[in-house]
Amino acid sequence: MAQVISISEIADHVGQEVMVRGWVYDRTDKGKLQFIQVRDGSGIVQCVAYKPDMDEATFETASKLTQESSVIVSGTVKVNEKAKKSIPAGYEIGIQGLQLVQMAEEYPITPKEHGVEFLMDNRHLWVRSLRQWAILRIRATLARALTEWLDDHGYLRVDTPILTPAAGEETTTLFSIDYFGESAYLSQTGQLYNEANMMAFGKVYTFSPSFRAEKSKTRRHLMEFWHLEPEVAFMSLEEMMDVEEQLLSYAVSRIMDKHQHELAIIERDLGKLESIKAPFARITYDEAVERLKALAAQTDDPEQKQLLQIEWGEDFGSPHETAIAEQFDRPVFVYHYPSAIKAFYMQPVDGRPEVCRSVDLLAPEGYGEITGGSERIYDPALIDQRIETIGITREAYAWYLDLRKYGSVPHAGFGLGLERTVTWICGLPHVREAIPYARMLNRKYP
């Protein structure tokens, strides 16, 4: 009985008789010769059936296989540079035995082009496609690398609830649900709970889905996204920027080490990834506004001039973020935003309360904001006053206000959007490919 192997390990089995279990990715019919691409989730291998090498029934089966039929193939591993579709490339299996598990019905996703709507309707099948396979493998490594770095640097993962009694920030729209006759909301951030946990464990993070019910319909928005949120006691804004750039540099280097095949499949420009190394540029909001004004003045395109229009105090739109990020070859931090356009809990800058100790990280190539964070207000009177000002219910935040009574300390934290980071690292046109099953304004199926 041949040994069952993973296709990813095929190089270790040259000359041996092996068994591969998987699905028919593609088949080329050459008469007495059949080229069958079999994928098993770990890779793809070209399996060759030659009529004189097997009994009639087996060859008949091989020559009838439909796309995505499930099969168990046994045969001898050979090196062949013509096996270009194989992953890893250059290996093929000369079929001796072939067991059909199920002959697939006509498969909707052909090797030709398809539209977005069709592919998203068939997302449960689309994930089998090579490009999606590559992206989702990179996503998994990104998630692992990010949490691994935090784990290795003294952070404790402390999970925060998804069902919550109140908003975590005053600005965004929440999904509300019925909680035994009372209203509850799907968490939009774990941050407030992180602040409680940070006081118990010092350095913590949470990694879970966050939910935003905003009617956003852009290439950067999901209703449900995976949110990585570290929070650290006594950390300053500057130290936090150090953490962010170390964390991302590490994650990108892990992906470059591990996923050469996948990056080649999605045709990612590796030069763009190689420059993702600490330190990243750091500019103030003030400077960013000046840069935008200068850009708007320089450009001859009236439309672009209009898009880049900005006055101090206004938040950046997506054209602004793109224009700023384009000036750098790696992500750029923009810090000290106006307090008025940021969340209520952000610490004002000493002697300049109109701006706060906040920082966003803008990815290059127009991918926009991938992290946002700040030092949090730790003075009990000030946080109380901010809650008063924006008019949110004090009862719902009583526990949060408690944190400022019992050993309050300066602290900071940030949130990173996993899908936006995947989209940027993979150079994707839209965030919908960066998550297995995207939840969007017009889509919750499949």
Add this chain to the structure above:
RNA sequence: UCCACAGUAGCUCAACGGCAGAGCAACCGGCUGUUAACCGGUGGGUUCCAGGUUCGAAUCCUGGCUGUGGAGCCA
């Protein structure tokens, strides 16, 4: 919520006021080295829905539905 565009065979599209078509996929046949193979053949339609204009509507008009791209908001 606003702006723009689109909806025709399983898929990607053409036909733009006058017989609804092609490529791919499927099915049948041929081929020993294919790489989105190639060659020959077969089947495949409520032209998103409802009204209207017209001798005649996939095509023009009105309304609706669905989707896509962008804006705002955000990670």
